[in-house]
Amino acid sequence: MSTDSRKNALRHFFARIVEPMGFKFTPDEELADFLLAQEVKLEEKHGIPFCPCQPIRRDRARDMQIVCPCIPFHRKHFDAMRRCWCGLFVHQDVTDPTSLPQMSAKDLGLE
Amino acid sequence: MSEFVKAIRAEEIAPGGMRTVELKGHQFVVCNCGGTFHAIDRRCGHMNAPLEMGTLDGTIVTCGMHCAQFDVTTGEALAGPVPAYLGNEVPPPRTGALLRNVGLFMQNVRTEPIGCYPAKVEGGWVWIAL
Amino acid sequence: MKKVSMYTLSTCPWCRLAKQYFTQRHIPFEYTDYDLADDSTQERIMRELDAEGASGFPVVKIGDQVVVGYQPDRYAKLLGT
DSSP, X not given: OOHHHHHHHHHHHHHHHHGGGTEEEOSOHHHHHHHHHHHHHHHHHHSSOBOTTSOOOSOHHHHGXXXXXXXXXXXXXXXXXXXXXXXXXXXXXXXXXXXXXXXXTTTTTOO | OOOEEEEEEGGGSOTTOEEEEEETTXXXXXXXXXXXXXXXXXXXXXXXXXXXXXXXXXXXXXXXXXXXXXXXXXXXXEEOOOOOOOOSSOOOHXXXXXXXXXXXXXXXXXXXXXXXXXXXXXXXXXXXXX | OOXXXXXXOTTOHHHHHHHHHHHHTTOOOEEEEGGXXXXXXXXXXXXXXXXXXXXXXXXXXXXXXXXXXXXXXXXXXXXXX
């Protein structure tokens, strides 16, 4: 079970989920590669590919909301940032992901 | 020395589909990945469940029992099982004891790669090299 | 100098950048990697984050101001630099 094979499998599954929602993998390949490697490690530990940048609470209802791709559970927030929290996915028209902010929903005035 | 053996008519497996065949005492699953056929062991490398009862997505088969995943072009194991969620209810004592006991063993079960065999289509049939 | 502390994850690249921000400017800070902390520490951190309405890391506290997410511009502003 190699990390590279698992990263490729995750790319295959995730692309089909995020594309209909208007997102794509970040063009920052180094960031995508790092985040996917972290998700493979989290999947090995917990059996589930959690977001590498959000807390696992051991509260199932809340933890299910950070299973990658977690966009559906944070749609308004991520659409406002044009990226997901960890930055693995960005809106399809984004070419410069470094220009996208990482701000809480509260800071964006969404709560 | 391996030889190709006639396994199943190609038209019997729709694209994205899987069928099990038994040849010379060994069970295989034949997968139709968008028109290209692959042959793998029938038995999941995790706990031996029949893989044709799982799902095929591209060239990745997911076992229906615990969701272990394999690459049908190489047999490589891509993911182990997904942990079962048993809910918040406290099970009856004997059930709880059984679940804990089984859990101890399952923690030590590894997901191994599965056998993968050359397959070709000839004369409308899928042939597998044994 | 305002006190700087942060809650981070060992798996998060933005948390790493947040740590680097202060390290490179020789600004001392404390941090706790939530995922490597014990259960009671994790619960305490979660209570704090929930109170702030924060659902992701890094969470950086500069003085009594809390910044959720990697926001170097805001760090600079709050540090007065």
